[in-house]
Amino acid sequence: MITKKYLTDLIYQVNGAAIEVHKSIGAGLIESIYHQCMIKELSIRGISFKSELIIPVEYKGLELESDLRCDLFIENCLVLELKAVDKIIPIHIAKLMSYMKLLKSPIGLMINFNVTNIYHEGQKTYVNELYRWLED
Template sequence: MEITQTYINELTYKITEACIEVHKILGPGLYENIYHQCLKKELHLLNIEYKSELTIPFNYKGEPIDCLVKCDFLIEDLIVLELKAVTEFFNIHRAQTMNYMNLLKVPKAILVNFNVTNLYHEGHETYISSHFKKLPKS
């Protein structure tokens, strides 16, 4: 299978729908870890491959640094999915998500906040990297 912008956008839609399903059942106001565990089950039901709490290797000036950098999900080695349960997104959440995307050299990232009334309209943001722009459209 060829990885295209269209494929990644369709996968993004499926991931967002999985998040909405979890949010529809649980609602806002729970700890991030609860959403994380339920989303693992939802992604499994949808046959979407993922890595959970993936440790990201970190280098400084070409040397590995012994530090713990983890993203919540890496979906099909293409999309970082970062979960939050906060009153609102702050720039630090956006920067963290984009840094994970760039460190893993993946085309896209999704930042989701489960502590909202309507996840579709106010609870998620997507970001693309330079890797996405280099992919064929379809």
């Protein structure tokens, strides 16, 4: 069962993986490199995930074709979007929130590797309406 505590612990583990990647290779690379490094680091840590998951879009009981792909879907409950940009802009957040809603995920994490200190500047957690219904 997914609880708020479980998600808090999972985010801590994923942030730890991102910090390790950032510490090892630094800022200034393209997103796909960080993606591959995160895949390796999550695997090393025994965290299950799906990479480049095609997100289903359902409308009136029909599944529509979609080219939406989330970077990583962690433990079937946490959407992880990776960036390597100067600044997170509203469209990045809108995409993450859309992925969360379509995947019925209560929580999402945006990690931007193009920062000096990933813990303080490079990560932000987002929740949606599903999160408030979880047990502590």
